[in-house]
Amino acid sequence: MTLLDRHLAFVRALRTAGLPVSLAEDLDSVRAMTDLGLADRETLRAGLAATLLKRENHRPSFDALFDLHYPALLGSGVSLTPEVSTDPTSEDRGDAQTSSATSAAEREARLAELRGDLVEAMASDDAAALQALAVRGVEQFGAMPGRGQGLSQWSSYNTMRAVSPDTLVLRLARALAAEQGEDPGLRTTTATRRVDAWRRRVETEVRRRIAEDKGAEHVARTTLRPTIDQLAFTSARRDDIAEMRRQIGPLARRLATRLAKEQHARRRGPLDVRRTVRASLATGGVPITTHHRPKRPHRSELVVLCDVSGSVANFASFTLLLVYALREQFTKVRAFTFVDDLHEVTGEFTPGADPEEVLTRLADSARHASMWGRTDYGRAFGLFQERHADALTPKSGLLVLGDGRSNYTDPGLHHLRQMTAAARHAWWLNPEHTRQWGTGDSAAPEYAEVVAMAECRNLAQLTEIVHDIV
Amino acid sequence: MTWFQSPADASEQLHEAAYLADTSTATTTYLAGALEKPLLVEGPAGVGKTELAKAIARANGAELVRLQCYEGLDEARALYEWNYKKQLLRIQATSSDQAWEETHDDIFTDEFLLPRPLLTAIRREQPTVLLIDEVDKTDIEVEGLLLEVLSDFQVTIPEMGTVTAVRRPFVVLTSNATRELSEALKRRCLFLHLDYPDAVREKEIVLSQVPDLDDTLAGQLVQMIARLREMELKKAPSIAESVDWARTLIALEVSDLDEKAVDATLGVVLKHASDQDKALAALRGDANRPGRPGSAARPRPRSVR
Numbered sequence: 001m002t003l004l005d006r007h008l009a010f011v012r013a014l015r016t017a018g019l020p021v022s023l024a025e026d027l028d029s030v031r032a033m034t035d036l037g038l039a040d041r042e043t044l045r046a047g048l049a050a051t052l053l054k055r056e057n058h059r060p061s062f063d064a065l066f067d068l069h070y071p072a073l074l075g076s077g078v079s080l081t082p083e084v085s086t087d088p089t090s091e092d093r094g095d096a097q098t099s100s101a102t103s104a105a106e107r108e109a110r111l112a113e114l115r116g117d118l119v120e121a122m123a124s125d126d127a128a129a130l131q132a133l134a135v136r137g138v139e140q141f142g143a144m145p146g147r148g149q150g151l152s153q154w155s156s157y158n159t160m161r162a163v164s165p166d167t168l169v170l171r172l173a174r175a176l177a178a179e180q181g182e183d184p185g186l187r188t189t190t191a192t193r194r195v196d197a198w199r200r201r202v203e204t205e206v207r208r209r210i211a212e213d214k215g216a217e218h219v220a221r222t223t224l225r226p227t228i229d230q231l232a233f234t235s236a237r238r239d240d241i242a243e244m245r246r247q248i249g250p251l252a253r254r255l256a257t258r259l260a261k262e263q264h265a266r267r268r269g270p271l272d273v274r275r276t277v278r279a280s281l282a283t284g285g286v287p288i289t290t291h292h293r294p295k296r297p298h299r300s301e302l303v304v305l306c307d308v309s310g311s312v313a314n315f316a317s318f319t320l321l322l323v324y325a326l327r328e329q330f331t332k333v334r335a336f337t338f339v340d341d342l343h344e345v346t347g348e349f350t351p352g353a354d355p356e357e358v359l360t361r362l363a364d365s366a367r368h369a370s371m372w373g374r375t376d377y378g379r380a381f382g383l384f385q386e387r388h389a390d391a392l393t394p395k396s397g398l399l400v401l402g403d404g405r406s407n408y409t410d411p412g413l414h415h416l417r418q419m420t421a422a423a424r425h426a427w428w429l430n431p432e433h434t435r436q437w438g439t440g441d442s443a444a445p446e447y448a449e450v451v452a453m454a455e456c457r458n459l460a461q462l463t464e465i466v467h468d469i470v
Numbered sequence: 471m472t473w474f475q476s477p478a479d480a481s482e483q484l485h486e487a488a489y490l491a492d493t494s495t496a497t498t499t500y501l502a503g504a505l506e507k508p509l510l511v512e513g514p515a516g517v518g519k520t521e522l523a524k525a526i527a528r529a530n531g532a533e534l535v536r537l538q539c540y541e542g543l544d545e546a547r548a549l550y551e552w553n554y555k556k557q558l559l560r561i562q563a564t565s566s567d568q569a570w571e572e573t574h575d576d577i578f579t580d581e582f583l584l585p586r587p588l589l590t591a592i593r594r595e596q597p598t599v600l601l602i603d604e605v606d607k608t609d610i611e612v613e614g615l616l617l618e619v620l621s622d623f624q625v626t627i628p629e630m631g632t633v634t635a636v637r638r639p640f641v642v643l644t645s646n647a648t649r650e651l652s653e654a655l656k657r658r659c660l661f662l663h664l665d666y667p668d669a670v671r672e673k674e675i676v677l678s679q680v681p682d683l684d685d686t687l688a689g690q691l692v693q694m695i696a697r698l699r700e701m702e703l704k705k706a707p708s709i710a711e712s713v714d715w716a717r718t719l720i721a722l723e724v725s726d727l728d729e730k731a732v733d734a735t736l737g738v739v740l741k742h743a744s745d746q747d748k749a750l751a752a753l754r755g756d757a758n759r760p761g762r763p764g765s766a767a768r769p770r771p772r773s774v775r
Contacts, residue, residue, distance in 0.1 A: 032501050043477050046494035054656040056663040257649050
């Protein structure tokens with residue numbers, strides 16, 4: 001494969017991953033590559049990023065694809081960088097291949113050695129050594145023996161399970177004591193951060209090994225995670241959720257700026273004839289400048305009904321947070337959470353509140369909202385009609401969040417019909433893919449006949465929908 | 471002219487201009503000079519985006535022309551304006567026998583042109599760094615205006631014709647990403663995301679700005695700042711604020727950043743009351759009881775001791 005082919009494959013992979021790379025940027029990147037040379041990998045990475053990448057939230061995808069297409073080393077340690085080649089494991093890699101056959105005791109000894117080296121390298125935060133150890137860790141403990149041809153042979157899960165990150169954090173925290181003083185909180189956060197960073201190195205290394213077996217494109221297609229705004233709420237992991245939470249603030253800010261701009265553009269109301277005629281006297285009766293009546297800003301009330309049962313809790317809380325961050329766009333927002341019982345959570349959102357705390361409190365509210373712990377939409381709608389029917393007025397919008405999976409109970413369509421009739425608009429956001437509506441216990445199609453239902457699986461879709469609602 | 475010889479050279483020269491650049495900053499800066507493309511720098515407030523432009527100017531002995539963007543910025547403020555008053559004077563001063571055509575040719579000349587930052591930068595013959603600051607604050611229309619300037623380095627003045635750059639300026643655009651910039655603008659630029667530096671680099675920066683600071687104290691300060699940034703505050707402390715903090719500690723003659731010192735000076739770094747409360751609670755909580763329930767949301771092992 002020539003360098004140009006490799007580069008073109010890389011650009012193609014970026015496009016497949018959803019990064020908009022135009023031909024102009026492609027040309028720039030080739031010029032940058034010629035200019036910078038291939039001697040230093042990090043310089044090359046920076047140069048390509050500068051020309052091809054235009055959004056920071058695409059960075060993880062870019063880095064992962066770069067690692068795949070421009071790997072740091074080949075095989076199991078025939079390295080291109082001298083630091084790694086001194087790694088003792090590259091000599092005994094012959095028997096590492098058969099690590100499944102080695103005795104448990106030997107494996108234990110090797111593991112202990114690896115852990116020791118890891119703690120040492122992490123304590124000094126030595127990037128080269130950490131990289132070498134990631135290679136070694138995957139080599140020794142990441143293999144998945146016994147899988148057939150064409151199945152991936154390497155696993156970051158296996159590696160991390162063997163190394164056991166929790167123990168590592170503990171040992172590292174202890175090792176850091178000398179350097180960072182007697183502050184356990186600081187030591188553990190530093191330790192956790194470094195172990196997490198190493199985990200990412202292991203994941204990259206595993207992807208590289210698999211890419212070598214089956215080609216970079218296959219790996220890019222199967223193992224690469226989508227960018228954070230395209231990531232489905234339901235498949236988000238713990239650190240993804242933390243990242244999403246960080247995104248909510250800026251997202252709301254961008255959305256508010258956009259809304260303000262659009263309202264600004266629409267502000268010109270109907271012609272004010274009186275003022276225009278009066279102003280035209282100065283120009284001899286020619287209406288050179290027209291005057292318009294200002295439009296009254298329209299702000300609506302919003303009532304949010306939110307399913308907080310386990311499967312949709314993440315989605316619901318992010319939507320609530322986003323809606324609340326946009327408080328200024330509404331005169332009043334009332335929020336209710338339900339599983340089978342109904343609970344008002346409007347009070348949880350104080351101005352200037354911190355998203356982390358709000359999310360924790362919302363999670364608590366799930367307890368209040370549940371009596372038997374089984375989602376029952378019909379009951380929740382009935383209770384809403386019974387207790388809070390006055391919340392819906394011709395001025396208010398109704399927003400229902402949930403997957404419509406009601407455990408085969410009565411969907412309570414007539415309640416929902418009454419509610420939509422009482423409100424000015426009604427929307428339903430469903431975190432499931434359209435093709436899953438109506439499968440199993442999902443009553444989504446029936447509800448969709450009553451209210452406009454939209455698929456809302458990630459932050460990008462959420463932003464668009466909330467924009468339309470406001 | 472060549473701005474920098476290589477990424478290493480860029481890093482070195484920026485360092486001499488009192489700006490500590492990491493690999494990607496140095497590489498991107500070098501590339502922007504070598505490929506003669508505008509450089510779009512994005513990132514949170516106070517990480518040194520504007521400072522980078524200033525440092526590039528200092529390192530090359532170039533003049534910095536700055537266009538500060540704001541909502542409502544228009545062509546007249548960004549490009550050029552005609553000096554109406556002077557034109558009127560000129561018309562009044564002409565003798566009555568001069569034909570209108572001549573006067574008309576007279577009053578649309580260079581003499582009556584008020585160049586604004588963009589035109590100034592393009593017409594300059596000496597090395598110039600053009601800084602377009604906070605480009606996300608402008609309206610969409612101004613972006614359209616920038617497109618001509620940034621892709622061809624030329625400005626069209628209807629009365630005079632097209633002015634093309636004699637010498638291409640080094641253009642730096644900065645943005646806090648409050649609004650998504652148009653694809654067309656992004657495509658014309660190299661992109662650099664500046665983020666908070668790692669602890670080692672930040673310590674170097676603080677020490678280079680505040681040389682009197684004690685080395686261990688600087689270390690403590692940087693660690694503390696790093697922890698504050700992890701706390702999901704409304705406004706995370708920026709580099710500028712850590713430098714301010716360092717200066718405050720010197721002014722107050724604090725020699726050890728203990729709980730009391732932090733209590734007294736936290737206002738220098740955190741500018742929201744809710745942020746301060748949260749930070750103090752978290753710092754106390756970490757020191758006294760590690761398994762605090764409120765901190766469960768943050769990834770952390772179950773047992774510490």
